[in-house]
Amino acid sequence: MTSDIALFRRRLLKNPRQVSAIAPSSRTLARAMTLGLGPRSGPVVEFGPGTGRFTEAILARGVLPRDLTLFELDEEFVPYLRQKFPGVTVHQVPAQEAPRLVGQGVGTVISGLPLLSMPPEVREGIISAAFAILxxxxxxxxxxYGPRPPLPPETITALGLTVGKGNKVWANLPPATVYRFRRG
Known part of the structure; x- marks a missing residue:
């Protein structure tokens, strides 16, 4: 099996806009993103798992493979994820398709997608899909990676969301901040 780093670099060179990161997420960021997950978290959905760094952390927290569903577009990441994480459902469709493929009642949606670099209509479609299944x-x-929440204030207000800001994760390239959104 190809290493995570080698696969990440190859895909970054082939499609930098889709990968949209200069390095895979760190294990420290993965732990921060999955804080609070456990065997009783209910179904978990991950948008944009890439090589699976957050997926590893989700499973390490005790979420069962059968309770985890991934949405990944990259043609090489998908078979890699399927091989690396047996028992986890992996869909090669956009995150916006989640309501068609996943029932309501998901406990947590973890997203590694570069929301702020996406057109507003795509970003809003992804957020709407997440809250449709949650x-x-x-x-x-x-x-x-920026100093503000990854959703614009008008989107947060329009959707009636509350946002909690986590600590900055310095042990990531570049440093990142985790945000948790809920319905108000």
Whole structure:
């Protein structure tokens, strides 16, 4: 099996806009993104798992493979994820398709997607999909490299969301901040 780093670099060179990162997420960021998950978290969905760094952390927290569904577009990441994480469902479709493929009642959606670099209509479609499948008290977890939340204030207000800011993860390239969104 190809190493995570080699696969990441190859895909970054082939499609930098889709990969949209200069290095894979660190294990420290993965732990911060998955904080609070465990065997009783209910179903978990991950948008944009890439090589699976957050996926590893989700499973390490005790989420069962059968309770984890991944949405990844990259043609090489998908078979890699399927081989690396047996029992985890991997869909090669956009995150916006989640409501068609996953039932309501998801406890957490973890997103590694570069939301701020996406056109507003794509970003809003992804967020709408996440909240369409989340349980009433479910949460959407997203990181960003910038100083502000990864959703514009008008989107947060329009969707009636509350946002919790986590600590800055300095042990990531570049440093990142985790945000948790819930319905207000």
């Amino acid at each position: 349980a009433p008290r479910g949460r959407f977890v997203q990181f960003t």
